[in-house]
Amino acid sequence: MITAIAPGKIILSGEHSVVYGQPALAIAINRYARASVIHHSIPATVVFDLFNLKHHKDTTIKALRRLKSRLSTDYHLFLRGERGIKDVLKLPHELSHFALSNFLERFNRFSDASIHLKTEKKTSIKNIYFN
Numbered sequence: 001m002i003t004a005i006a007p008g009k010i011i012l013s014g015e016h017s018v019v020y021g022q023p024a025l026a027i028a029i030n031r032y033a034r035a036s037v038i039h040h041s042i043p044a045t046v047v048f049d050l051f052n053l054k055h056h057k058d059t060t061i062k063a064l065r066r067l068k069s070r071l072s073t074d075y076h077l078f079l080r081g082e083r084g085i086k087d088v089l090k091l092p093h094e095l096s097h098f099a100l101s102n103f104l105e106r107f108n109r110f111s112d113a114s115i116h117l118k119t120e121k122k123t124s125i126k127n128i129y130f131n
Helices: 061-079 094-106 125-129
Strands: 002-013 025-039 045-050 055-060 114-122
Touching (some): 045 094, 094 114
Parallel strands (some): 045 114
Antiparallel strands (some): 045 055
16 A cells, blocks of 8 residues: 655635746645555456545546546647637546546556555544554
């Protein structure tokens, strides 16, 4: 299992100014997100268990590849002005599916991937390490 942990943040000032290369004032807060990648027993299957999106889905590697291809095509059409941005990502969880498919492709792991991706939120660091 691989786990990543990150604190939440509050942007006090300048949230939109960073788009233009200007500073913002942000602080970390005592709320944490944890993402874990766990080996899954069913070959060529990925399980998404995304707490914040209330999304739980088993999918095949083949379906993940098709989604990646569609999103890549739609994004390039958006860059050329032929599609609206809302037509690229139709559902919020698609970004997580796309990110994982890029990771698997980058490390040549599409053929043997059997993964359970789980995200959750915690209210303190103690809850993350000792539950």
